[in-house]
Amino acid sequence: MTDTQEKRHTQGTAAADAEATDGTTGARNPVAAPPAGARTAADVVTADLVARLTRGVAGSGTTSSHCPFTGEKLADLPESTPEDVAAAFDRAREAQRTWAATPVGRRAAVLLRFHDLVLKRQDEVLDLIQLETGKTRLHAHEEVQAVTVAARHYGRKAGAYLRPKRHTGAIPTLTKVTELRHPRGVVGQIAPWNYPFELSVGDALPAFVAGNAVVMKPDTETALTALWARELLIEAGLPEAVWQIVIGEGPVVGPAVVERGDYVSFTGSTKTGRGVAQQAAARLVGCSLELGGKNAMLVLADADLDKAAAGAVRGAFSSAGQLCISIERLYVDESVADAFLERFVARTKAMRLGSALAYGADMGSLVSKQQLETVNRHVQQAVAKGAKVLAGGRPRPDVGPLFHEPTILDGVDSPMAVCTEETFGPVVSVYRFKDEDEAVELANATPYGLNSSVWSRNGRRARDVAARLRTGTVNVNEGYAAAYGSVQAPMGGMGDSGLGRRHGSEGIFKFTEPQTVAHQRLLPMAPSFGMDDGQYAAFMSRSLKALKALRFR
Structure with missing residues (x-):
């Protein structure tokens, strides 16, 4: 994932003022027309809303967020200093003691009420997500789905996860052993910009229900979404001081959060994740890291090619490719490659670009100048070294300053940056393979191991291939959503894609300290x-x- 601590949202780019010089010809992707009476940023982000959401957020300075659709400023926000972070941790620690003493059933009830409030008021957060990230409304709704599923799961299962557990002791019947789960204390969380609802509150929910407080640093450009989530969770019953939010430059505020957390949760780039892990390790505190990916999709010879093409569009271009589990490498059996590509290219060229706060567009904007420059660099370098653009390949300044067409590249090879570096944008490279062994070898030829996808009409065959892939999640006949949405099962990365897991028992146990109480009865050891x-x-x-x-x- 692109570095969540170091990027700043600088609007406008010379690269977006002209089409990419890649020789691309043909029709441009169509633009989805906004519905009559569509809301604008000024309608949504009012002075009253900003004042309400930032109430209680410590900051001795001021910073700003911007809208990728237009480049205009969205809001002025309080900017925290390391001293503000220290004060936030002090407030959180005091509140956490009372929160930890609250019965788990009452803590879980907060999550279930939050679940209902999110669904009832989802239009509010969908507007904010779109305005802050530039994604389409349907892709924004993926975050609503993910957060409510997690809230329901941990709201229903937290009691079972956290209740004391009996174990067989050293001497059966004579040694009574009980495993207890205690909250870690105050969790330091650094959340990225690309999924500002799911990767802020969605990741914090199990920490809260386990009895922890959280001090969170969201990305400045998407802080309003996290602040909205905090307001709604407080309305659902979370004590206000239990969730502290600090806003500011990543290199300034991020280390201050890591320095004080009793546990650290980070989603971002592999480079920054290594630094977070080292800083946490020096303090002997645990951390979970979801980092970068260069995710592969395998289309086997017996795949349903229409379904696989539709799945490739979802897997590669959702949120304009700005999600760590998106598909960037597409491996197709050579016997069906031409037929598959005909379908995939046609679907990609038909995708509608748009920026309206309404359903209808198929893909939205990139989030920043930095993202657009990376996409342009990867595409243009690949073309200069011999790759062919099958679809897209161009910025679209006519739609907005940071739009880029969904792009399919063929003939990509290892000297090209797009072959090995994470693009984190709407670009996918196509490769052909002769048999499944070669496909598995190619898919595993990366230090990353976050997500992958296998397509076949034969479920057993696909699952056998999936088990050979070195990624934390594998989706059969889907790109990423099936595994991510299955919240009872763990989700996370292998290799350079991170440490630890979210979801399921591992997603809540990481926010606890296990304690073994052994009671020796009758006879001594x-x-x-x-x-x-x-x-x-x-x-x-x-x-x-x-x-x-x-x-x-």
């Missing part, structure tokens, strides 16, 4: 009944043999 050391050792040896024979674990 030492010689007794007049046995000397040798007799005790012989007795224990016979007992150990018997326990194995009786299949005790």
Whole structure:
């Protein structure tokens, strides 16, 4: 994922003032017409809204956020200093003690009320997500789905996850063992810009229900979405001081958050993630890191090519490719490659670009000048080195300053940056393979291991291939949403794609400290009944043999 701590949203780019010089010809992607009476940024981000959402956010300075659709300023926001971060942690620690003492059932009820409020008022947050990220409304709704599914899951299952658990002790019946789960304290969370609802509150929900407080640094450009989520969660019953938000430059505020957290949750670039891990390790605190990806999709010879082409559009171009689990490498069996590409290229060229706060567009804007420049660099360098543009390949300043067409590249090879570097934009490279062994080898030929996708009419065959891929999640006949949306199962990366998991038991246990309480009854773990050391050792040896024979674990 692109570095969430270092990017600043600088509007306007010379590269967007002209089409990419890649020799692309043909019709441009169509533009979705906004509906009559569509809302604008001025209608949504009012002075009253900003004042309400930023109430209580510490900051001795001022910073601003901007709208990718137009380049205009959205809001002035309080900018925190390291001293403000320290004060936020002090407030959170004081509040966390009372929150941790609250019964888990009452904490879980807050999540279930939040679930209902999000669905009831989703249009408010959909507007904010679109205005802050530039994505389409349908792609923004993916965040609503992800957050409400997580809220429901942990709202229903937190009691079972966190209740004391009995274990067989050292001496069965004589040793009573109970595993307890305690909150870590105050979690430091650094959230990125690309999914500002899901990767802020969505990641914080299990921390809250486990009894922790959170000090969060969202990306400045998407802070309004996180602030809206905080307001709604407080309305659902979360004590206000339990969730502190600090806003500011990543290199300034980020390390201050990591420096004080009892646990650190980070989503961002692999480069910055390594620094976060080192800083946390120096303090002997745990961390979870979801980092970059160069995700592969495998289309096997027996795949339904129409469904695979539609899935490739979703997998590669959702949120303009600005999600860490999007598809950037597309491997197709050579026997069906031409037929698949005919379908995929046609669907890609038909995608409608748009910026309206309404459903209807297929793809929105990139978020920043930096993102657009990366996409242009990868495409133009690939073409200069011999790659062919099958669709897209051009910026679209006629739609907005940061729009770029969804792009398919063929003939990409290792000297090209797009082959190995994460683009994090609407660009996918196509490759052909001869058999499944070659496809698996190619897909695994990367230090990243976040997500992958396999397409086949034969489910068993596809699952067998999936098990050979070195990625934390694999989707069969879907690009990314099936695995990510299955919140009872863990989601995260292998290799350079990170540490730890979100979702399921691992997604809540990481925010707890396990404690074993062993109560020894009747007999001590030492010689007794007049046995000397040798007799005790012989007795224990016979007992150990018997326990194995009786299949005790």
